[in-house]
Amino acid sequence: MEYNVLNIGLIVLLPFFAFVINSFIVKKFTNLAVGISCAAILGSFVLASRVFYDFVFGKYSTNYHVHKTFEWFNLNGGGQDFTMNMGVYIDNMSATLLFMVTGVASLIHIFSTYYMKDDKRYGRFFVYMSLFTSAMLGLGLSDNLLSVFIFWELMGFCSYSLIGFYYEKEEAGNANVKAFMTTRVGDVFFLLGILAVYWQVGSFTFVDIYAYLATGGMEGVMVLGIPLATFAGIAIFMGTIGKSAQFPLQVWLPDAMMGPTPCSALIHAATMVAAGVYLSLRMYPLMEAGGLLPFIATIGGITAFGAATIALVQTDFKAVLAYSTISQLGYMVLGIGVGSYNAAFMHLITHAVFKACLFLSAGSVIHSLHDHHTHAHVQEMPRMGGLRHKMKFTWFAMWCCTLAIAGIPFFSGFVSKDRILGDALVMATYNPYYWFPAALGFCGALLTAFYMCRMMFLAFHGEPRDKDLYDHVHEEKFSWNRNLPLLILSVFTLGVWFSGSLTGQKLVKVAHEKIEWFDTLIAEPKLEVFKDYQSQEWGSRDIKSTLTFSKSVYDSTHGKSEEEYHHVHKVHVIGAWASIFIAFGGVFIAFMMYIRKSWNPGWWVNTFSGWYRALQNKYHFDDLYIKGVIQKGLLPVNNFLAWLDMGIYDKYAIDGWEKVNRCAFTISKWFDHIFVDTIGVDGTGASVRAFNVILRTLQSGKIQFYFIMIVLVLAGYIWSLV
């Protein structure tokens, strides 16, 4: 069995080359640059689908992975041999991730050719997008934590550039700094975690880490009084918290919508926020070993619920979506926390699809709503309403996604979210602590269904509230680069693509057991198999490896006993019905409030006005960070340092030095005058003048004279030698 690694490398390199080429030509050949970017990402998509096909349906079936390394650099010295390897690691999860990222990114690229067409930095946007996509793909292919970190930071830089794309706007400038700084907090911990892992394991490679965990080498190792696995796990999970906008570092993500809408789609759906979850999934065995799962589940539950509550009161179209992103990421983290490995990843994929679609639809809406007085795009929902008459395609696509995210049956969100919630319930029956995150998750699901429908009803249904704005909206005509991505994405919000059946039942039959195809794909790495694993060097052709993964945690419960399996199944059924009821409940409440108008939202606002203000202020997190952390914590430190600099160092060190210099200057002036000028300079001049007379006759400026001199001197020299 052969696999050409070059194909895999090209997946990353194509967008990267596009970035390199485009950065040179973008100013003069904007359209060409855009074409190159789109072609590159489409090319990546083709290659990635080949890889995806090979891994998921094709010759590699479910039990293979590819791990190839090459030596990056080698530091030998001081008796230490340190070889840094880079490589690719592909298993089903990376293959699926690559397929999703390239696919969604391609569609976003295509949509951007519509959305950004009239922007003055049309080309530069694509330059960033190419680098961004390339970094995410590189992260997906990385086989070790260090290269993950490199791509991670590269993505951080790109998101910084893209969020601050309209850098003329002050808010955009602030937003990108905020995003950058906030994620930096997580990144510092992440780096700390990497170093902690390296300190003990001696390698950055995932496989080596798994093998080390399998041998139990980490047990009993303490750092700062806590087990190393816990320490490293928390540190690395802090990276996830920063990147995936988990509580308490979620504040950057809502501001990230300052960037152009397609880039929001890319950041919120396919790439950046997914990277954090992906990292946690990769490091799942470490987290498990560190006993971090309850903590992770709690963080996820809090994020899922808290962000959903904030989303309730947002009036900005994109802000709702931004908070829904945070909330959904919370579900993924919750999934990791309750051991629902493949459901978490599945939610990552389904969320990427419907969230990309939502953002692109939002872009389509915002692009059409052009205020003729302020010459700005309108994002405020109170000024919308009734848009479904004008924008049928967008309306349709957006409803598909809304139903998906709300967890309505037959849509993808139901398939994945239901399983996370079900697993949370199962865990709760084992460990009562999990009732807390599970309950938060269910409440969040209700709120999700409500606020998404609220957004849809406010924007698309009812009567237009801003008549002037409404009249200027053009009828949406089908154009390929605007509506095609929306339609494709909305088709993929159907649950059938992910569950294999319409109702979410398990149809694929593998070994006397009906499971969903996702279950056959994604599985938590089973540590024992990595014990004796050797990675292949780059360039060897045969990379077959015979690792067998367990199916998943989910199915491995079946392995325990018949009784437990029935228990799990029973709980799942309950969970499924509960989430269906909750989803429909949310939709119903929204319907009553905004369509039928039987229930007045104002009553809720008045009754819970304190809560309302808190929600509007996003639980005062920004204030807390600015007033509490920065002003109370950092500013005094800064002032102290400034005082140290100006009051102590400048005053005594610099000024004192000046006095010393003045003294030295006086001495040196005297010395200079006597010795250097009189004896040195004048004396040299006199002697040079004396030699000058001799040398001047030689320095005739006649080349041939020089040549003769050279010949004669050389002749004399050789004569003396021979």
Add this chain to the structure above:
Amino acid sequence: MNESLISYLSQFEGHQAFVKMASEMAGTDLTSTISFMIYLAAVLAVVGVMATIGGLGTYAERKISADLQARQGPNRVGPFGLLQMLADGVKMILKEDIIPRDADKFMFVIAPLLCIVGVFGSLAVVPFSSGFILTDLNVGVFYLLGISSLVGVGIFIGGYSSNSKWSMLGGMRGASQIISYEIPVTLSIIMIVLIAGGMSFGTLISGQGGFPHQWYLFHNPFTFIGFFVYFIGALAETNRAPFDLPEAESELVSGYHTEYTGMRFAFFALAEYIEVFVVCGVAVALFLGGYKVPFDLGNGEAFSALPPIIGKNIGQFLQLGSFFTKTLALYYVVIWIRWTLPRLRVDQLMTLCWKYLTPIALFNLLMVAVWVYAFEGQSMFELFSSMGSGSSGGH
């Protein structure tokens, strides 16, 4: 490899026997002497043929131009005016030989000599057939480039020595034009060398076949472009219209040979016509399959029923026919172009060379290198046919 006429001949028993016999008779080794005699005879034959072709060239030029312009052309001297070239030759010899008073006499004499030596030197490696190539040097085509650059020197000196403004201008233009256009020609030749893996004409032609799809012209898209680059460059190098600026009648009277009369002028003209033939021959050898005959008739194995000396020689004659047919066809195209296209301006000439042909040739060179690397030297048709045979897939 270094095949040559002698190495072809020495595979026949008769030749070996003759050399042995002669050596025994004379008492010393006469191999070299006999080689010299054979070469001398062959060279005289080639020069004779070339002189005829040069003469025929003038005749053909007039006849074809007449044809293109719906005139009669020379038709009085001999049948169809065929003897016109003889008449011209006689006239040339009988013309008075004038050397201008102010001219640089030594240079004036030496200029046509350089042209003739350059052109004759290049005849040594022209592959007329697999056997009848005077000498197939290892560095054949590179040698040809070098020796034919003597013509440029000759033209420049011819223009310089006359001490006439027209000649001087023509000579300067001629030299700069020839050297400029040598670049795309060289690059196109490197391109073919890269595919063929050798510089000798034997190697260059052996990579091709008798059928058009086996020619390097159709080896890949870039050689197809390269052929036209080469051909345009070759036209310019031989000062043929539309690149005949050095002798532009309407501006420079007659260019670098304004002051030349009689036989000296005739040598310039002869050199030009033979050079046209040579570059056409090289184009044929590089791009159009050279002397190759379809179905491998040329190597004589098809006539194995006959005795080898007859069979092989039939093959040789077929090859000669193939080579001359293609070359003369190109020769016709050259004349056709001359009477069809208007002359370029001098700045257009330089622009064409440096801003179009040279970049294209460089690009072609790189692309052919990439092609050879990527497809392991297969041609387009081999690729298509291998695709058709279903060997697609794995490496």
Add this chain to the structure above:
Amino acid sequence: MSSHNLDVYMPILILMGVGVALVFGAIIFGKLIRPHNPTRLKEQAYECGEDPVGVAWSNFNVRFYVVSLIFIIFDVEGALMFPVASVFKKFNEIGRGGLLLCTLSLFVIILISGVVYCWKKGDLDWVKSFHLDLNKDSESKKVEA
């Protein structure tokens, strides 16, 4: 690779000898049969029927030189590329074609960068470099301003 002796160069020498003999032979032979009556007018250089003014050997425009300069650089590069090109096929067959491709590409790209420089600076423009002489004054004024 078979060896050879120097006889392969024989035809070249013979051809050149024949060429020289032909030129001198024809001229000497022609001397016997052609007229020879030089006159002053006949021996004058042709200048549209007028008496020639001065000599033709005045100095010429530099652009001729620049062209020949670029040519010689290319010529030498070509000479260096020929042996590399002729081993390309062999290296490709043993699987080292990538190495040669990189070498050759680097070589050609460096070469191209020189041409691009000359192109940008207008050394390849026949007419522009001619105009430069005439317009230089106004250009330098512009620069001063």
Add this chain to the structure above:
Amino acid sequence: MFDSVLFISSAVLVLVGSLGVLFIKENLMHACVSLLTALFGVAGLYATLGADFLAATQLVVYVGGVVILMLFGIMLTGGGTSNENKFGIEKVPGMGSVKTYIVAGVNVLVISLIVIRIMANVMKDYKAVPLPPYESTVEKLGTLLVTDHVLAFEISSILLLGALVGAAIIARPTRRTN
């Protein structure tokens, strides 16, 4: 037999050409043609030494390139003759005088002494070995150029780039300064 013919004719060309470069005084053009002869002869010598590729390179680079460049250079600096010049007799291209030739002769004598002394030493040790047959050098040269000498190969391209750019800058037509 033919080897000797080739060698002798090449050597004669070299000798005659070199002497021509030295002693042709009245016209630089003639000296240049004489140089052409010498270089042609060197190409012939290369051929007798079995360096077929170098012989062809000699032809291509020198005959086709350098000599033409020299001829252009001579024309650009006002013709080569000593008696006629755009700038009058006063600014003749110096072809040397008896004095300079005498100095040159002295130098030649000195160098000859040195060389004879060196050669005397070398000849003592040198023993003629049987010469190998002539072989094509093209492929070996190509292989050497891309393996052992690849750095020189690439650097030579940079050298040529520098030469091109530098010479183009220097020779670019500009307004004459005073």
Add this chain to the structure above:
Amino acid sequence: MASLYSYLFLSFFMFVIGMAVMIARKNVIAMLLGIELILNAAALNFVAYTRFINQNLDGHIMSLFIIVIAAAEAAVGLAIVIRFFQVRESIHVDDATQLQA
């Protein structure tokens, strides 16, 4: 038949003639011609030694690069000469005694 010494003699001959040209001539271009002769002499030496002494082709490579350098030298040297001629209206070598134009 030609021995090593005949080549060395020819090389020596070209070298001293080139040197003499460099010294005797006052014309810069003529001096450049002399330099060409000197360089050719060196290249010829390399090839001759390759043929007669050790038969590996490093000498050829040296000669090849000598040719390359000679071409570059000729190009730049002539450019300087032409520039010099434009400035000084002379190519007499003794006029080139000042560093400033």
